[in-house]
Amino acid sequence: MKKMNTGIVTALSAIGIAQGLKVFTYKKVTGKWDWRPLLQTGGMPSSHSAGVASLASYVAAKRGTSSIETALAVVFGAIVMYDAQGIRRHTGEIAKLVNDIDADIEVLSGHFPGLGHVKQEEELNELLGHQPAEVAGGAALGIVIGLISAWIEDSK
Template identity: 30%
Template structure:
């Protein structure tokens, strides 16, 4: 049943992200779901899997250690590289808006704030725990 943890993490995060965006943006919520936003889906998927392994196999298992390392890589990527990508997109869109030539508009919401990542960690732990209960 552990194989369900990442899928359930993705599903729960996507549903929560859509609901929060619907409350905040209304009909535009559908276009807001994707990279970026609260909670971090990437973080939720990684942490839910890691937490499910930890709750079922123990935190001293090799698989749990591997999951923690993998989760850290995802979190660093979400708050660092992908956040920088979003800043680049914002700058490119600004250049596009002041240009006579029309270029593709780039999605600016790519990375995550610490709060969005912490939301993904919290949701991931909850989903991982719930998944481990049904083993």
């Protein structure tokens, strides 16, 4: 039987662990238990960052820091983490503004019946990206998971 690719298992495990931790960080922030963060983007820690950081640290531990595989994993990870806290976060902030404007126009249309506003059926998703601390938290979690995975594989 062929062995599963440990790098893939490591990255997917880190993503799953990070998503699971979001339930607990949500509880800590809001005081309420909610399982929805398991399936949502955004939040602490970043599962995107955890996944790519675990893969990069696993590859570095197995192949060495000067290998082409490590270079690929690190550059790929840096792009993903930059995107998570940059473009995706700004898109979420724009979605919040659009949702707020829609609510304000709805209130105005109540005062001015001729305005003719049709409310959005669903609000835009505002939790798309991450704050820098959420990306850093995911990266730290991922590095630890990647190194543990490499250590476990080497100890077999």
